[in-house]
Amino acid sequence: SLKNVKAVLEAGGSCLENVLKTTVFLQDIKDFAAFNAVYAEFFKTDCPARSCIQIAALPKGALVEVEAIAAV
Secondary structure, three states: OHHHHHHHHHHOOOOHHHEEEEEEEEOOHHHHHHHHHHHHHHOOOOOOEEEEEEOOOOHHHOOEEEEEEEOO
16 A cells, blocks of 8 residues: 555655655554554654554455545
């Protein structure tokens, strides 16, 4: 999901450093620690504001979905 966010931002002339807020949807909140470790690889400093919630299901059986708001 984060690789996709990065690609979409770059295609639109922006980058991860311009992300202002993310919303993370996890199928199982128990995966938060593992996701947080991956998240830290993409947002190394000045992490954007973040909401993280557990939901019942995601399309195509995905375990995580990330929504991002960024400056262009």
